[in-house]
Amino acid sequence: MRVIVLGGTGAMGTHLVDLLIQSGVEVAVTSRSRSGAEGIFQYIHGDAQNDTFLKSVLREKWDVIVDFMNYSTDNFKKRVNVLLDATTQYVFLSSARVYENSAIPLTEKSPRLLDTCEDQAFLATDEYALAKARQENLLIESDRYNWTIIRPYITYSEDRLQLGMLEKEDWLYRSLHGRTIIFSQDINFKSTTLTYGLDVAKGIQSLLGNTNALGEIFHITSSQSVLWKDVLAMYMDVLQQHLGYRPKLLFQDSYEIQQWHSGKYQILYDRMYDRKFDNQKINRFIDTGNFVDPMIGLRTCLNRFLKQLNFRDINWRTEGVKDNLTSEYTLLSEIPTLKDKLKYLVARNIRL
Numbered sequence: 037m038r039v040i041v042l043g044g045t046g047a048m049g050t051h052l053v054d055l056l057i058q059s060g061v062e063v064a065v066t067s068r069s070r071s072g073a074e075g076i077f078q079y080i081h082g083d084a085q086n087d088t089f090l091k092s093v094l095r096e097k098w099d100v101i102v103d104f105m106n107y108s109t110d111n112f113k114k115r116v117n118v119l120l121d122a123t124t125q126y127v128f129l130s131s132a133r134v135y136e137n138s139a140i141p142l143t144e145k146s147p148r149l150l151d152t153c154e155d156q157a158f159l160a161t162d163e164y165a166l167a168k169a170r171q172e173n174l175l176i177e178s179d180r181y182n183w184t185i186i187r188p189y190i191t192y193s194e195d196r197l198q199l200g201m202l203e204k205e206d207w208l209y210r211s212l213h214g215r216t217i218i219f220s221q222d223i224n225f226k227s228t229t230l231t232y233g234l235d236v237a238k239g240i241q242s243l244l245g246n247t248n249a250l251g252e253i254f255h256i257t258s259s260q261s262v263l264w265k266d267v268l269a270m271y272m273d274v275l276q277q278h279l280g281y282r283p284k285l286l287f288q289d290s291y292e293i294q295q296w297h298s299g300k301y302q303i304l305y306d307r308m309y310d311r312k313f314d315n316q317k318i319n320r321f322i323d324t325g326n327f328v329d330p331m332i333g334l335r336t337c338l339n340r341f342l343k344q345l346n347f348r349d350i351n352w353r354t355e356g357v358k359d360n361l362t363s364e365y366t367l368l369s370e371i372p373t374l375k376d377k378l379k380y381l382v383a384r385n386i387r388l
Contacts, residue, residue, distance in 0.1 A: 037245050040064040040093065042084040043104040047193035048129075051237035052102065059241070066093060090115065094122035100244050102127040109162050109170045116171075120180045125250060127240065130172055132189035132255050132313065133165040133306045141314040144187070144253045149305055163301045172253070181251035184243055189257045189311060192333065193233040194340045199271065200224070200264055201299050201307045204341070205350050211275055211283035212345070213370070216362040220303070221287040224265045227310040230334065231258040235327040242321040254318045258327045261312040270331055274338050286362055296357040352376040356383025 044053050044065045056063045064078035066089075082089040084105050094101075101123040107115075119126050136147040150169035153159060159166065175183045190198055197204040200223040207217045239256035243249040268285075276282040290308060294300045315324045352371055356379065359366055365384070371377045 037099045038062045038064075039100040039102060039244065040066070040098045041102045041104065042066050042090075044102065046104060047191045047196045047233035048188065048236045048240070049102075049104045051193075051234040052240055055234075055237055055241050056244075064093070064098075085111070087115065091118065094118060098123045100125045100127060102129075102240065102244070104129050106164075107167070107171065109167050109174075112167075112171045113174060116174050116178065120175075120178065120182060124182055125245065126175075126183045127244070128171070128175060128183060128185050130168040130185050130187045130253075131165065132187045132257065132311070133302075134169040134172070134187065137309040139310075141312045142255070143314045144255060144317055153305070155305075158301055158305065161301070165301070165305060183251065184249045185253040186240060186243075187253065187255035188231065188236045189255065189313070190228060190230045191233050191236050192230050192330075192337055194337045194344075195346060196233075197271075197334065197338055197341060198230070199268060200226075201293070201297060201303050203348075205347055206354070208271075208341075209347055209350060210355075210358070212279070213366070215359065215364050215366070216284040216286050218286045218288060218293075218358050218361060219268065220290050220293045220307075222290040223303070223307050224268060224287065225263065226308065227261045227263050227312065228267075228307075229257050229261050229311050229313055230267070230330040231256070232328045232330075232333040232337075235324075239318055239322050239324070242318075246321070249321070252317075254321075255313055255315070256318050257313045257315065257324070258330055259313070259315050259324045260330055261310075262330055266331065267334060270335055271338060274335060274342075278342050284362075288361075296354055296361075298354075350376075352380040353383045356380040356385075360384050 039056055039061055041049055041053055041063065043049065045067045053063055053065055064080055066080045066082060066084045068083050080093055084090050101119060134148045135142050136149050136152045138146055148169050150166050172185055175185060192198060197208060199207045200220055211217050236256050243254065272282055290303055294303060318324060355366060366380060368377050371380055
């Protein structure tokens with residue numbers, strides 16, 4: 037089996053590539069970065085969002101295409117037939133954020149926000165949850181059935197540790213520099229489902245090359261749900277042990293959070309929901325009961341991250357806003373560029 041993974045360098049993709057290599061599959065990976073995993077059959081440096089580049093790598097037939105790219109709906113519409121024509125099985129990474137709120141565990145047939153939401157301002161956007169649902173529709177409404185739709189939910193790894201709507205760059209970076217974590221009081225008491233990237237990758241692998249997965253939709257998530265307040269408490273315990281003191285914490289309500297956080301709709305139409313999943317469908321292919329307990333997995337990943345401290349770009353504008361709210365300051369020597377220093381100072385309400 038020959039598999040090409042588009043954009044396979046994230047929390048799920050890197051694990052999937054490793055699993056495929058270990059199983060003897062010929063793997064090609066596209067990425068904008070220049071380093072590839074040892075044992076990859078073909079490493080292709082380039083941006084799979086670029087039409088010319090994509091057509092060049094799809095000139096030959098692939099048994100499976102696994103697509104981790106994040107498209108606008110207009111861009112996906114232009115390339116959906118190209119992708120389907122180039123493979124026996126096209127695996128589209130959607131998201132369980134497509135689902136409407138539900139008081140019972142979600143199945144693959146549960147209502148989606150795109151079909152039920154009456155918020156016209158939200159529906160006028162191509163926000164992530166809506167974009168994924170619209171792109172699902174393009175596959176479902178095509179005259180082809182060589183696709184498989186995957187709906188993972190919040191996926192964590194050694195490099196991605198979320199707290200509600202916050203990435204590690206939003207909360208963990210602050211705590212390690214002695215500044216206050218700002219979190220949502222509302223979301224703190226919501227239940228959620230978090231799944232280790234390796235487990236999601238195992239679920240995806242179980243579907244590759246399987247004719248019973250064609251024309252089907254699967255969510256791949258942990259069977260366990262947890263409260264964000266318990267996740268937060270665990271994070272704080274680990275950081276207290278690492279730092280020698282407990283990080284400072286400030287709670288705001290969700291409306292106040294929306295004033296400085298860019299993910300307004302992510303908060304309103306996902307993180308403010310209790311999320312739990314019915315895994316009967318994917319359990320025909322892999323036993324999700326064997327997935328890592330999220331509290332154990334998150335603790336392990338956080339401890340591993342603290343040994344390497346590999347942060348992505350920090351949003352210095354929002355750091356300025358948060359410092360203003362907590363009456364704290366960031367040393368300008370900590371901020372890498374003049375442009376970022378200016379963003380921080382303006383947001384911190386410091387006169388130049």
